[in-house]
Amino acid sequence: MNTIHPTTIPALNKELGEQVSGYINTLTKPPGSLGRLEELAIQLAEMKNNPFPKVSPAGVLVFAADHGIAAEGVSAFPQEVTEQMVMNFLNGGAAINVFSRQIGAALKVVDIGVAGEIEHEALIVDKVRNGTRNFFEEDAMTYDEAVEAIAVGRRQAEKLIEEGIESIILGEMGIANTTSSSALLAVLTGKPVKDLVGYGTGITNERLQHKIEIINQSIENRKADAADPIDILRKLGGLEIAGMTGAMLFAAERRVPIILDGFISTVAALIAVRMAPVCAEYMIVGHQSVEPGHLTAVEALEKKPLVNLGLRLGEGSGAAVAFSIIESACRMVSEMATFESAGISK
Numbered sequence: 001m002n003t004i005h006p007t008t009i010p011a012l013n014k015e016l017g018e019q020v021s022g023y024i025n026t027l028t029k030p031p032g033s034l035g036r037l038e039e040l041a042i043q044l045a046e047m048k049n050n051p052f053p054k055v056s057p058a059g060v061l062v063f064a065a066d067h068g069i070a071a072e073g074v075s076a077f078p079q080e081v082t083e084q085m086v087m088n089f090l091n092g093g094a095a096i097n098v099f100s101r102q103i104g105a106a107l108k109v110v111d112i113g114v115a116g117e118i119e120h121e122a123l124i125v126d127k128v129r130n131g132t133r134n135f136f137e138e139d140a141m142t143y144d145e146a147v148e149a150i151a152v153g154r155r156q157a158e159k160l161i162e163e164g165i166e167s168i169i170l171g172e173m174g175i176a177n178t179t180s181s182s183a184l185l186a187v188l189t190g191k192p193v194k195d196l197v198g199y200g201t202g203i204t205n206e207r208l209q210h211k212i213e214i215i216n217q218s219i220e221n222r223k224a225d226a227a228d229p230i231d232i233l234r235k236l237g238g239l240e241i242a243g244m245t246g247a248m249l250f251a252a253e254r255r256v257p258i259i260l261d262g263f264i265s266t267v268a269a270l271i272a273v274r275m276a277p278v279c280a281e282y283m284i285v286g287h288q289s290v291e292p293g294h295l296t297a298v299e300a301l302e303k304k305p306l307v308n309l310g311l312r313l314g315e316g317s318g319a320a321v322a323f324s325i326i327e328s329a330c331r332m333v334s335e336m337a338t339f340e341s342a343g344i345s346k
């Protein structure tokens with residue numbers, strides 16, 4: 001049996017945070033006037049153990065996988081779209097390609113569990129299996145498969161971090177993964193499914209009711225142990241979700257700031273945090289997704305999204321758009337003049 005890699009995530013350097021907070025008050029602006037940018041700058045300094053942290057260049061890791069639960073008619077799109085969108089990522093035409101180029105981020109696409117076989121020189125194939133099983137009928141993954149998918153995430157994050165990225169965005173692509181994420185979140189938080197489920201890629205109201213019923217019945221069928229994040233993940237999860245969880249744990253171990261995207265990414269984050277609570281300290285929620293469960297997941301992490309732009313795409317797109325705000329926080333500390341250096345009276 002595979003075993004989960006033990007995590008050794010360092011605590012934040014709070015003492016340095018205090019010093020950076022003092023320094024920010026010497027910059028040429030009324031104290032506190034840069035609001036959340038000031039909080040971000042302090043949090044990043046504490047994460048990176050550096051008073052002048054950098055988040056550029058960012059790395060974007062997109063994990064793609066299929067879901068057996070798609071067979072229950074829970075998405076507005078057919079399963080093949082997962083594979084087709086992977087080709088679009090590889091050809092540079094998806095939203096995440098555009099936004100990654102805009103922020104100068106390296107983008108890697110990992111096939112961790114797409115149903116079909118995709119061949120492309122730029123695709124990282126690190127596949128655990130060809131999609132999860134239909135969790136309405138059986139466990140989505142075996143214990144070994146879930147642990148392997150987490151290990152894939154760790155391995156791919158390590159490769160990207162070794163290339164010198166200063167922050168990481170985890171994105172995903174997987175038709176039906178809002179169904180999986182809603183089921184995971186319901187068991188993780190104990191909240192009613194109907195309060196968490198949304199339209200995903202754009203289903204009708206009628207289908208939404210069907211999606212809620214499928215999730216409720218699946219939760220009853222699978223009987224996941226609410227106190228065991230791996231049991232929940234393997235029974236109701238997705239391979240790309242497990243991959244993101246593993247990548248987040250690894251990034252936190254290396255003190256690399258993690259920028260969360262939407263609903264699926266934040267549910268993966270909550271699993272990582274249930275496995276290793278200190279991991280939450282390394283996370284920043286980039287944006288608030290339209291998917292209703294997202295806010296529940298964000299609140300469970302005790303976070304606040306940076307922006308709300310009405311996005312519900314996934315791929316890491318919202319995190320990439322929010323990245324510039326985080327970059328501004330870094331530049332504020334490293335580039336602004338102090339009252340003393342600028343000769344301005346306090």
Ligand SMILES: O=C(O)c1ccc[n+]([C@@H]2O[C@H](COP(=O)([O-])O)[C@@H](O)[C@H]2O)c1
Nearest residue numbers: 075174176178200201262263289313314
């Ligand atoms: O990130 C989000 O908040 C988000 C919200 C709704 C949909 N998505 C994306 O849409 C796909 C899942 O939607 P669905 O309807 O097939 O479950 C998957 O590829 C996600 O990346 C993503």
Ligand SMILES: Cc1cc2nc[nH]c2cc1C
Nearest residue numbers: 077081173201313314315
């Ligand atoms: C076209 C399309 C693009 C996506 N990107 C992430 N999830 C997606 C789902 C669909 C349907």
